[in-house]
Amino acid sequence: MHCELKEKDRIGTINPIFTCQPAGAQYASIGIKECIGIVHGGQGCVMFVRLLISQHLKESFEIASSSVHEDGAVFGALDRVEQAVDVLLMRYPHVKVVPIISTCSTEVIGDDIDGVVRKLNEELLPEKYPGREVHLIPIHTPSFVGSMVTGYDVAVRDFVKYFAEKGEPNGKLNLITGWVNPGDVKALKHLLAEMDIQANVLFEIESFDSPLMPDGNFVSHGSTTIEDLKRTGSASATLALNRYEGGQAAKYLENEFGQPTIVGPTPIGIRNTDTFLANLKKLTGKPIPHSLVVERGIAIDALTDLTHMFLADKRVAIYGNPDLVIGLAEFCLDLEMKPVLLLLGDDNANYGDDPRIQAMQQNVDYPMEIITNADLWDLEDRVKNQGLELDLILGHSKGRFAAMECNVPMVRVGFPTYDRAGLYRYPVVGYEGATWLAEQMANTLFTDMEYKKNKEWVLNVW
């Protein structure tokens, strides 16, 4: 077999690809309107995650901490949650949704966040806030389980599970985007509009590409409302784009409400976007319009300029969120490139069951490694010490030093991409995303050819 799926052969992590579960839950929470999460743990679990997300989006937003100090760690810290909820509700009168997100410390000490939510629902809310709509939602995201990816998946599932109601069929499609950028949401909404499909886009973060207005509006927030979440139960169907980020919520809706449900594939590249549109057509009965034929044609035209001349046989390493990595690898294969190393940053035991990975194992005809529980040293060590040759790296900003150490050009993609300007604004999904990705890869290779004087004269005529 040419394509090998295996776990990293070291036990520790040198330069991690992912952060931990609570970060994923926090990213999901900022997609909800009138929502401020409370992370139950030490203050760093919030401060640094807010910094991380704000570095990526170049925006601020609100997430609170229960500020567990030493006494709480010793004697239990549920009183900190009670106080946090009260203080938050008093000072943010518009807030209606408050996820209580656990961390490693509060899971280890065994704080019962479900119990404290019951208590608050029975005491504080009716006594102090009668008539106010408040939803307290416990979300268990111990940092020593899974990764930021599973944290996002768990939070999306728990939000949907909490709110989804059976109701009159509203004819809308649930579209669970997964961990994407504002630019992706915009591109997805565009495709839906072209298909004339009414959709409930969860969790809606397009608004994080927000304006600086003359009157000064200071906080960005997501646009998914409580109503949107409730209506997920009465949707006509559910389409989750990502298997690992929102897949559990889709399964829940399928089982609980009997909705036709499709999970994946991530619409990265032409082929997966075609499948996405086919799935939309299947779930809604709407035809694919001529306008998208044209849009697809523009993308294919652009890709044809690049593939066999510049991209063919280029050896690529890809790391990041699993659906993104797999989608990018599939697209690279369509572009005649050779993804030789895929790094998935957590130990999810189900990767081997992923049909996309199985297809690569069956069909890739050159040596390719897919490493799970991987870190960025898996990349750097292979290039520096084991002779792996690469032409290009695709991944997020935390790998910037690895790319520089390897002296391999890199296209920033995924989360976070704080060391390049404005990337959150551009889609990687849809036909538009396919064009953008291919052109980014080509232009990055071109710049590298010029700096390294590596056949840079090729570009004299093109």
Added chain:
Amino acid sequence: MPYHEFECSTCIPERKKHAVVKGPGETLADALPLGYLNTIPGTISERGCAYCGAKHVIGTPMKDVIHISHGPVGCTYDTWQTKRYISDNDNFQLKYTFATDVKEKHIVFGAEKLLKQNIIEAFKAHPTIKRMTIYQTCATALIGDDIDAIAQEVMEELPDVDIFVCNSPGFAGPSQSGGHHKINIAWIKNKVGTVEPEITSDYVINYVGEYNIQGDQEVMQDFFKRMGIQILSTFTGNGSYDDLRAMHKAHLNVLECARSAEYICNELRVKYGIPRLDIDGFGFEPLGNSLRKVGLFFGIEDRAQAIIDEETARWKPELDWYKARLMHKKVCLWPGGSKLWHWANVIHEEMGVDVVSVYTKFGHQGDMEKGIARCEQGALAIDDPNELESVEAMYKLKPDIIFTGKRPGEVAKKIRVPYLNAHAYHNGPWKGYEGWVRFARDIYNGIYSPIHELSKLDISKDEIPTDKGFVTQRMLSDANLPDEVRNDPNLRQYTGKYDMLAALRGKTYPAFEQHTPKEAAA
């Protein structure tokens, strides 16, 4: 000095004594905000944790060390690549970070075996690095792993390595400040005195509480070297692990950030009788006084004065160019801890700006005392500010610029207040004479941004000026300047390079004759 009650915080009376306004003629005896108390949960405070105070602020700037956090990957990932503490060994400590990757099974059965395998693996991956610091995290503190015992075991098995253990879990204290304290004490207790240094000068210092943000340490090191002073160690920016084990042999501890590193200075005084001298690398006058004080201590004031004269002549005309254009611009000085008093007053004196507010995220009352004493009358001082209070303060004070962290800077941006990164700087270094001019230049570029000016225009309501295709910073800053200032031939804009460190790193220094025989000195 009445306490200031924020409208957004009337419902939490505990906050009442955390902010004051400095009134006319009042002294600090009238009121001082409470400080360094437990955070009120749910306020959306900006504080971090004791793990980050130890690992991220103080531990990791040490340059020739494998920094490994014993816990799940999040603590490591989140604190990695969020600061600008560089080093002259190609930034090893910035490029590589290590986590033992504690999973659920380790929480249940213990993670000591995992830790040991990790240590060995990390040294194997980086065979040229023989020093390591292990940071405890919340999870491994709670399961009770004996990190010290494992470190000892490995040191016995691998005699060429040395390992330092820092037990400072995230919950240990109200903020990152708890971690500063813990790592200070752990270092002197376990590592100082375990290496004997080579003494090459009659004048030997430890440079303490300096983290080499954008090269600050290298700028200050240049002055000390020009004075013929041997810097035995820097705690910790650009500092070497083994150099820091030899701190006990210095004649003087020169302390920069008293918030984060006074503890080790105090202990070095108690244990080894080394005096502590607080200095300040920010601002011409404070820096000049600092160099003079160090010179005075060693009896080499002339060497200090020569540097002060040379640097002042070179850079003062550039500082004054900016001062003329920054007069009475309103500044919110909202850093983490010590910069509120390092910068208050001197930015008023030397750059002309008015400090209308100071705040501290993790400072103690002593920091506030110094900060309030140095800021302008009427200034608002806030301890452990939270999101709503900061916003309320910005609307009320209408500052021209704010010095704070990256994410709060995004909040300021939306209110149309330009921000400079107080923790990591914009285009630093900001210490030293040239650095101070760079700071003034960054403030100037922040305030007089043509795009910032455009952000205030509402094209749907306001009259749109159509007479210009562009505006320069000069057109904005000089519009109301008197001609004699605008055209003052003695003043000039910053003339330094984008990277001012390259020249420093290749520099050679005059040899001063050493009077103390080498044996005696050692």
